[in-house]
Amino acid sequence: MRTVEEHLADILAAVPVLPPLDLALLEAGGGVLAEDVASPVPLPPFDNSAMDGYAVVAADIARASEETPVTLPVVGDILAGDGGVAAIRPGLTARIMTGAPLPAGADAVVPVEWTDGGSTSVRITRSAPSGNYIRRAGEDILEGQVVAPSGTRLGATQLGMMAAVGKPRVMVRPRPRVVVLSTGNELREPGSTLAPGQIWDSNSFMLTAAVIEAGGVGYRQTTVGDEPDKVLETLEDQLVRADAVVTSGGVSMGTRDVVKEVLTGTGTVKFHKVAMRPGKPQGFGLLQGTPIFTLPGNPVSAYVSFQVFVRPALRAMQGLPPEPLPTVSALLDRDVKSPAGIRHYLRARLSYGPEGYAVSPAEGQGSHQLGSLASANALIVLPEDADVATAGSHVEVMRLPS
Ligand SMILES: Nc1nc2c(c(=O)[nH]1)N[C@H]1C(S)=C(S)[C@@H](COP(=O)(O)OP(=O)(O)OC[C@H]3O[C@@H](n4cnc5c(N)ncnc54)[C@H](O)[C@@H]3O)O[C@H]1N2
Ligand code: MOO
Numbered sequence: 001m002r003t004v005e006e007h008l009a010d011i012l013a014a015v016p017v018l019p020p021l022d023l024a025l026l027e028a029g030g031g032v033l034a035e036d037v038a039s040p041v042p043l044p045p046f047d048n049s050a051m052d053g054y055a056v057v058a059a060d061i062a063r064a065s066e067e068t069p070v071t072l073p074v075v076g077d078i079l080a081g082d083g084g085v086a087a088i089r090p091g092l093t094a095r096i097m098t099g100a101p102l103p104a105g106a107d108a109v110v111p112v113e114w115t116d117g118g119s120t121s122v123r124i125t126r127s128a129p130s131g132n133y134i135r136r137a138g139e140d141i142l143e144g145q146v147v148a149p150s151g152t153r154l155g156a157t158q159l160g161m162m163a164a165v166g167k168p169r170v171m172v173r174p175r176p177r178v179v180v181l182s183t184g185n186e187l188r189e190p191g192s193t194l195a196p197g198q199i200w201d202s203n204s205f206m207l208t209a210a211v212i213e214a215g216g217v218g219y220r221q222t223t224v225g226d227e228p229d230k231v232l233e234t235l236e237d238q239l240v241r242a243d244a245v246v247t248s249g250g251v252s253m254g255t256r257d258v259v260k261e262v263l264t265g266t267g268t269v270k271f272h273k274v275a276m277r278p279g280k281p282q283g284f285g286l287l288q289g290t291p292i293f294t295l296p297g298n299p300v301s302a303y304v305s306f307q308v309f310v311r312p313a314l315r316a317m318q319g320l321p322p323e324p325l326p327t328v329s330a331l332l333d334r335d336v337k338s339p340a341g342i343r344h345y346l347r348a349r350l351s352y353g354p355e356g357y358a359v360s361p362a363e364g365q366g367s368h369q370l371g372s373l374a375s376a377n378a379l380i381v382l383p384e385d386a387d388v389a390t391a392g393s394h395v396e397v398m399r400l401p402s
Helices: 004-014 156-164 203-213 228-241 258-263 299-317 370-374
Strands: 021-024 053-056 070-078 093-096 108-111 121-124 146-148 169-173 177-183 217-224 244-248 270-273 281-287 290-295 327-332 343-353 356-361 378-382 394-399
Touching (some): 146 156, 203 244, 203 299, 228 258, 258 281, 258 290, 299 343, 356 394
Parallel strands (some): 070 093, 177 217
Antiparallel strands (some): 053 093, 053 108, 281 290, 327 394
8 A cells, every 4th residue: 555645756756737828817717827927017007096086286185174165266186097198386286086186286185075076176174194095106016026826826816916917818727627527337317217226426526526616717627437348448539628627436346447447557557555535546647648547436435535636736736835724733532443554535514613623523424425525614533653633633624615
């Protein structure tokens, strides 16, 4: 048997980093920048008003108050988007809207709430310091400043930043496209009627959703039965649209373990027993250069294997550090046993209270028991050298994506 680390290291050494593509902004979402993006202009690009109100010379209204208001003639209206070169002199004011360029000569903005709102002349009842409600050019971003370095994953805020600096397209390592395929004669589509011995396919839905949660593009493929030719044909057909393939089922010791049968010796695929529970039987390799992860069929085994091996690999394919899911230390609420020599992942509920993190293992820990996985939000990770963890001790807990 190999350790979890040995298997993961093999995977990370083999997965290719996806080549960068030049994509339009919204197509680039979820991608990882493969270039530094710098702003060609300062942001804001010009001094402008932070409020709807009046541009003034602050000294003109230094003594303005409710009792001693100052009345100024309004010489114009400046709207957001106005390009004309407006200016005022001492003793004058211009009405100005939020985002409109500050007229030359003005050094403060008085919000409309401090005035009578006049359009030909305005009564101002409060003083304002120089600089009041002015957004200065470059106070957000300087000209030439790198706003997102290479290696940044582009989420909503980063895409907004790209647009704000005028960039319509970016070079990114795109979200990996992952084809997910369940194998097994017993599997039927949810919604169909089951004959004796059959079950509905859950793994391909769960794994496709897990791919998306991990930042990939998931393509669920219709389930294939235990027919070697059909499995191989389906896999080869899918390679054109896949940066990676994830299968579930057919990798253990049965007489019909079809994935193992057709992929043993194909490409660089190899099958191993990994010292973990659940998830002992694993396969991985490159098929015509495309990484393929053959996960065990038991639903909990498939899911845990995905989080431990596939998720970090998908990150590596985008040039990101292959971080595992985050872990915290939590107070265990009851004794649990663990097989010696095996990394044990137990489904659990992690909670946070005045005492810090506490964790409670689920009752059902069988690798077929999806019920306890679906109500878990974390996995307790018991190391290989632990055969028991006692109530009141602290254990390492991996948070599951939510
Ligand atoms: N003699 C041995 N038998 C088994 C061993 C072993 O070491 N020696 N390992 C066990 C472990 S551990 C696991 S995990 C499973 C892995 O089996 P396979 O990957 O070959 O998966 P299958 O046999 O196809 O299915 C196992 C189980 O999971 C159900 N399944 C499969 N696919 C789906 C799906 N898409 N949706 C829902 N459920 C699925 C399937 O019906 C089986 O019940 O092998 C053990 N056996
Ligand atoms: O190790 Mo299997 O993957 O637990 O049921």
